Amino acid sequence: MEQEKKLSQQESLHLITMMINKAKESYHDTGIGAIMWGAVIATCSLVRLSEIHFGYKLPFDIYLLTLVAIIPQILISIREKKERKVKSYDDPYLDYIWLGFGISIFLLILICNNIFNEWGAWTDQYKPVSGNGNSYGFYEFVGPLFLMLYGMPTFITGAACRFKPMLWGGIFCWICCIAAIYTTIKIDLLLTAASAVFAWLVPGVIMEKEYRLYKKQQAHLDV
Amino acid sequence: MFKDLDPILHSQLRLAVMSLLISVKEAEFTFLKEQTNATAGNLSVQIQKLKEANYI
Numbered sequence A: 001m002e003q004e005k006k007l008s009q010q011e012s013l014h015l016i017t018m019m020i021n022k023a024k025e026s027y028h029d030t031g032i033g034a035i036m037w038g039a040v041i042a043t044c045s046l047v048r049l050s051e052i053h054f055g056y057k058l059p060f061d062i063y064l065l066t067l068v069a070i071i072p073q074i075l076i077s078i079r080e081k082k083e084r085k086v087k088s089y090d091d092p093y094l095d096y097i098w099l100g101f102g103i104s105i106f107l108l109i110l111i112c113n114n115i116f117n118e119w120g121a122w123t124d125q126y127k128p129v130s131g132n133g134n135s136y137g138f139y140e141f142v143g144p145l146f147l148m149l150y151g152m153p154t155f156i157t158g159a160a161c162r163f164k165p166m167l168w169g170g171i172f173c174w175i176c177c178i179a180a181i182y183t184t185i186k187i188d189l190l191l192t193a194a195s196a197v198f199a200w201l202v203p204g205v206i207m208e209k210e211y212r213l214y215k216k217q218q219a220h221l222d223v
Numbered sequence B: 001m002f003k004d005l006d007p008i009l010h011s012q013l014r015l016a017v018m019s020l021l022i023s024v025k026e027a028e029f030t031f032l033k034e035q036t037n038a039t040a041g042n043l044s045v046q047i048q049k050l051k052e053a054n055y056i
Helices: A009-025 A032-054 A064-068 A070-083 A091-130 A143-160 A164-181 A185-222 B012-022 B029-036 B040-052
Strands: none
Touching (some): A009 B012, A009 B029, A032 A064, A032 A070, A032 A185, B012 B029, B012 B040, B029 B040
């Protein structure tokens, strides 16, 4: 680019627009985090579904996988931050939104476990009298709460990054949330798995493809 | 109407750098170099001028 070329008003405006667009296009997430969380949540939901459907129980809670996944997520975040050459104004806000989402999920699990223990004690007393009392009874109501939370940061990220697959993924979570209010726990788990796939796994794969393409173009420009 | 553009931004490269930086919070030197296709030396000089004018 020539350094001291005098520009006309039109040329200046054209250059400003072009550079602003270039800066916007330069933001590329690797998508690895989204792929990982989509796969983890879908796997957990489907394994729990098979436990209920086939009547077996793993020696550990499959949802512990979500805690294990925090470690690679931290490593991914550190690596992505190191590799990123540009920081947008939205970045810190999005980081806080996802951190807040993680804390909210943790609190919801804590609340649900607490209520479930109470509920279990209540159904144990109630069962001999009524003949009813399904130990999964409480979890029938929990699925939609998680889906409601899944939708929020996904929708906001999709809107902020102008990334439609994630925006629609967030909306899909809320549609599944509404459906899950009226369905049984097995369908709730299927809806949760589908939400994880459409809100994170699929957008993550698209992001990863775009990132690879961007890297390839950059490498081509450097040659 | 709009004010005239500051003469320091009449340079194509300096205007390009400012247009890039206005849309992001932080950017590395290599990013500016990639986007403007300028040489490192030239870019460095122009950034220094923008710094002296308190733009950066």
